[in-house]
Amino acid sequence: MDTTTLITEAKARFSHNSAKAYLKDKYDSKFIVADQAGLWRANLETINFLNSSSDEWVILIDKFDNPVKVLRASLLDKLSSTYKTVMEEWHAEWTMLETKR
């Protein structure tokens, strides 16, 4: 039996709450970036901080709570591109799931 028939015959409803949680879980992990001996999350706070500084080197607390000295421009580039790619994927999948009933 194909899954479309299965859903119809079971009269199953699409769970938007579970879908939302599933997508958050799935894409949250994709924001994780290991770079310059530290572990980072490509979030707006870190990206904005890196963007606002003009120093070549900055020291940041990574996900493991360790202070890590990093080349600012290189990390900014990596985190920005990760953020953009992941958000686009997340949005595309979310839009598709939103149409389900």
Add this chain to the structure above:
Amino acid sequence: MSKGVLLFAFNSPKYNYYEMAVATAKRVNHFLGLPATIVTDSESLPIKQTYQFDNVIMATADKTNFRDWGMWINKGRYRAYELSPYDETILLDTDYMINSDKLLKTFELPTDFCCHDTTSFLMHPEATQEALSTYSFNTLWATVVMFRKTKRAKQIFECLEMVQNNFEHYATMHGFISATFRNDYALSLANRIVNGHTVCKEDAIPWNLLHVGKNTTVYRNTDSEINTEYTVLFDNWSRGKIRKEYLSIKDTDFHVMTKENFMELITYE
């Protein structure tokens, strides 16, 4: 530096773990581009082998562990360190369904040992984290473990052996039932002991282990051998009635707790 995946598979009277390992190994090759080594015994190894593992390591199955559905041969996982032929190893449960290259990220983590310390359940967004007991700390998960051949990683596996051999003692200390040996519990204890009875954040894989739990069944959307799209059906009990709910997932790794469901998913592979 050699990299690979290590799978322990000992058939029980009820489940064919070798078959599960073959399906998982094919996915390891496809999605991770890594070789897979199996640790098994002569009783589990079929006469005609349809899949060529990178290495087949023979070991003696410890048949002294039981759970509600019967014999569960999960002891001896501590041997992973000595048996792994790789410098960097992902030790994986055979019922872990790989659908992406996500596990490769564990090799990038600045640590020599890591496993999951948090979980989430498909269709159960509010599920809480499991603890050894009400009076003890949160569980680590032995489902996915990445380790490098270092002194510290070796110590963790040696400690895992010690905890396995003294499981009753640790069960009394931490207030959990010792009747069934669980690698998750033993690993939680071993990791803490080696880290000086503290939590080492670096030892945690920085994303959740996704479980398929009770009342939840996963169906393949296609019959292709390397299918990555699934429909998840959930029986939601409300006011004495079942309301069926579903979810579509794709390109997502998950751990199937119900062995029957996992076997259904790999039937055509």
